Amino acid sequence: MSALLSIDRLRVELPGEKGTRTVIHDVSLDVGAGEAVALVGESGSGKSMTTRAVMRLLPEGARLSGEIRFDGVSIPGMDRRALRRWRATRVGMVFQDPRAHINPVRRIGDFLMEGVRLDRRLSAGQARERVSRLMRAVGVGDVDRRLSQYPHELSGGLLQRVMIAAALATEPDLLLADEPTTALDVTTQEEVVAIIDELRRERGLAMLFITHDLDLAAAVCDRIAVMYAGSIVEERPAGALTPDASHPYTRGLLAARPEIGRRESRLRTIEGRPISAFEVGDGCAFATRCPMVRDLCRRERPAPVHVTGGRVACHFAGEAEPQAVAGDGGAR
Amino acid sequence: MSVLQLAAAPGSPAITSRDRRFGALTAVSCAVVTLLTLAAVFAPAVAPYDPTQVDPSAVYQGPGGAHPLGTDDVGRDILSRLLYGARASLLGPAIVVVVAAVVGTLVAVTAAWIGGRFDAFVSRALDVIFAFPGLVLAIVAVAVIGPGLMAPAAALSISYIPYIARVLRTAAIRQRNLPYIAALEVQGFGAAAICARHLVPNLLPLLVVQATVAFGYALLDLSAVSFLGLGTQPPAPEWGLMVANGQPSIVAGHLEQSLSAGLTIVVAVVAFNLLGQGLSRAFLGVDR
Numbered sequence: 001m002s003a004l005l006s007i008d009r010l011r012v013e014l015p016g017e018k019g020t021r022t023v024i025h026d027v028s029l030d031v032g033a034g035e036a037v038a039l040v041g042e043s044g045s046g047k048s049m050t051t052r053a054v055m056r057l058l059p060e061g062a063r064l065s066g067e068i069r070f071d072g073v074s075i076p077g078m079d080r081r082a083l084r085r086w087r088a089t090r091v092g093m094v095f096q097d098p099r100a101h102i103n104p105v106r107r108i109g110d111f112l113m114e115g116v117r118l119d120r121r122l123s124a125g126q127a128r129e130r131v132s133r134l135m136r137a138v139g140v141g142d143v144d145r146r147l148s149q150y151p152h153e154l155s156g157g158l159l160q161r162v163m164i165a166a167a168l169a170t171e172p173d174l175l176l177a178d179e180p181t182t183a184l185d186v187t188t189q190e191e192v193v194a195i196i197d198e199l200r201r202e203r204g205l206a207m208l209f210i211t212h213d214l215d216l217a218a219a220v221c222d223r224i225a226v227m228y229a230g231s232i233v234e235e236r237p238a239g240a241l242t243p244d245a246s247h248p249y250t251r252g253l254l255a256a257r258p259e260i261g262r263r264e265s266r267l268r269t270i271e272g273r274p275i276s277a278f279e280v281g282d283g284c285a286f287a288t289r290c291p292m293v294r295d296l297c298r299r300e301r302p303a304p305v306h307v308t309g310g311r312v313a314c315h316f317a318g319e320a321e322p323q324a325v326a327g328d329g330g331a332r
Numbered sequence: 333m334s335v336l337q338l339a340a341a342p343g344s345p346a347i348t349s350r351d352r353r354f355g356a357l358t359a360v361s362c363a364v365v366t367l368l369t370l371a372a373v374f375a376p377a378v379a380p381y382d383p384t385q386v387d388p389s390a391v392y393q394g395p396g397g398a399h400p401l402g403t404d405d406v407g408r409d410i411l412s413r414l415l416y417g418a419r420a421s422l423l424g425p426a427i428v429v430v431v432a433a434v435v436g437t438l439v440a441v442t443a444a445w446i447g448g449r450f451d452a453f454v455s456r457a458l459d460v461i462f463a464f465p466g467l468v469l470a471i472v473a474v475a476v477i478g479p480g481l482m483a484p485a486a487a488l489s490i491s492y493i494p495y496i497a498r499v500l501r502t503a504a505i506r507q508r509n510l511p512y513i514a515a516l517e518v519q520g521f522g523a524a525a526i527c528a529r530h531l532v533p534n535l536l537p538l539l540v541v542q543a544t545v546a547f548g549y550a551l552l553d554l555s556a557v558s559f560l561g562l563g564t565q566p567p568a569p570e571w572g573l574m575v576a577n578g579q580p581s582i583v584a585g586h587l588e589q590s591l592s593a594g595l596t597i598v599v600a601v602v603a604f605n606l607l608g609q610g611l612s613r614a615f616l617g618v619d620r
Contacts, residue, residue: 055518060447088520101515103530114529118520166519 002072003030004206005054005174010066012046012053020063021278023049025230025285027066028304033173036200036207038217038238040253041227042274047210050227051176054208055093056083070174088118092167094196096179098159102151108162109147115169134165138195157188164196168203175200175207181216193220214241214253223310226250229285230277236310246307246317248290284315292316358610364603372418381409383416383569392586402588405581410574410589414596417569421600424485424563425550431489433543436496437535441527443497444504455501458494466491466553474562481564484557488550495546496539503538507531537615541608548604555597571597 012024024046031037039047052058054068056075068075070090078086095101102111112134116127135143138161151159160180167175177196181189197220200207211217217224218238225235226249234247245251252270272289283298284290290297296315304313371378380400387407395402401410443454466488473487474480507513508531516526555572557563564570566577571593578589612618 057514057518084520084522086520087518093515093518095511095515097511100511103512103516103534105534106530114521115519163515170520 004033004035004071005029005031005208006067006069007050007054008067008069010050010053010068011064012049012058013063014059015061016278021276023230023277024053025277025280027227027230027232029225029232029235031174031206031208033206034204035223036209036221038209038211038221038224039227040211040214040217040224042212044274044276045227046230046277047227048178049230051093051178051208051210055087055091055176089170090172091174091176092169092172093176094160094163094167094178094180097183098156098163099151099183101163102159104151106150107147108149108151108154111151112147112162112166112169115166119170130169131165134168135162137168137199138162138165139191140165155188156184157192160184160188160192161195164192164199168199168205171203173206175205176210177207178210179212180209182211196220214257218242226253229275229280231285231313232304232311233286233314234310234312235304240309244307244309247286247312247314248292249286252289252291284313286314292319355610355613357606358614361603361606361610364599365607368418368422368600368603371415372422375415375419379409379412379415381412383408383413384567385409392581392584395588401592402586404574404578404589405586410592413569413574414571414592417571417574417593417596420481420564420568420570421551421555421572421597424481424488424554425547427485428488428492428550428554429543429547432492432496432546433539435489436493437500437532437539439493440497440500441504441531441535444501444508445523445527445531447505447508451501455498458497458501461491462494462498464491467556470553470557471560471562474557479562479565481554484554484563488553492546492550495549496542499542500535500539503535504531507534537611541612541615544604544611545608548601548608551604552597552601571600 007027007029010024010027011022013020013022015021027046027050029037029039029050039050041047049058053064054075056078058064064076070086073082073086075083075086109131112131113127116122116130116134122130131147132143135146140146140158140161146154146158146162151162154162160183164180175196180196181192184192193216196207199205200220207221209217209221214224218241221238223235224238224241225232226247227233228249234245234250236244236250241250242254245254249270256268256270258264258267270289271291275285275288277285280301281298283300284293284302287293287297294316300315302313302315304311305317307317375383385408387403390399390403390407391405393399393403393407399409399411401414403409404413439454439458443451469491470484470487473483477483477486513526513531516530554563555570555575558570558572559576561573561576564573566573574593575590575597578587578591578593581587582590
């Protein structure tokens, strides 16, 4: 089965003051039709940059190698017309901060109508009908009033629903959600996630869900890929991540989650600071913080290895963690 | 002309209603501009005399009586000439500003959107035009095409493009980099559609302010060209021309023509400037 979205050894370099800097290092990831895949990682791990590469939104001067295919068609190879057509009809995107991603001086209705009219077969009446239907589908009541309002009159949660409606306006096959709930308060987060999840299942939409929240990823996605310093370190089916996690970074992340009912004086953390992809030397990206680091890790970058249901990029994946205090092996 | 400080609509710091107050000075300048425009449009209805009617029996009449502002050296009514003169005097700058605004906006938005080397080239080209004095270009145009309103207006249209384009380019680049533009691109809109429906409308307040201020300066430049005898030709009335025509009479002690035309130019230019400033405060929340 060929995937709907297939990212193959994607590498992105950005121009910097001292030559180019690699921000994405050999990322490979497949999203099947109707499948939801989460990309989880810390800020700066390259998860947003990966989606930007998929959407061809990379900053000027960025160099991309590897391949990204959608339904077998190379996205980096598309000409401007094809790219516009693809963006308009096959894929939708929801951003982290809805307020920044919507023209503040246009009414909600105009914004949505414009998006819906990208589907050129629709008449004005049909377009209006579809806008109302979309608004109801994302759980917005009092549609007529909302459509005549300006973005600043709507709450963040409502505005994110409008963005979701806009992303779904032309009935795409793939939804890219770049931390769609990070800018919202907790209760609103839950509602927005529920809407995305429901609409996705109803419409058989594939989704690439970017988040730094492991539990959220597990709740709405079929598969989870964990990113660290520009690479995917581990990929697992959502249900199997907690029991099967074998990369020390994934385990560290899982251990760092606070749990209700577990009393702790201090939350557990991963020692050291997250590094950027361009800081990685020849060895494993996580070598500077890994509690079980060995010589091999600093010399050689581990290639992702297929394991049951997933992939792991670690020389010593699955080995028991030393019981010593974390930080022991945190060589600099 | 100083360049505006920018505070384009989206993504700009909060503007309080206090910053947006529409001052008394702006109201007065707005009224003056409206009056001048009405005078130009309705000159035939409001002017008491034919502006080109020579009357040897009424040479150098003082203000008051039958001629509110007096008559000139050949007995023409000065008020009527000022009112009719508003037509040529305002039409010239209007052409300059409209052409410069349309071309300037196109240039600015294209350069901002494409960026890179194209943008660098356009910016340097604008600098070159900016460095070349508009008046000199206008005089060259007259030498090539011949005197009249059109030659200097065409020349000044070109030299005013940078006034509009440079300011708008900076604002357009800022807009271009705002997330909402990226979101529209991702939705599948083409560059032309995004620019026409979102980017340019969001630049309009700035464009209006910039064009208003440019109008005053263009008026001054065109009056200077006419004063030199290269613009509107006699006997047609035009303010700059009237200042020049009245010069010999000053020696004879008759200030009326030059003074009234000169004052009208000053009032008009100041009014456009103040209106530009007021609009800037009202639309953009910044003083020039």
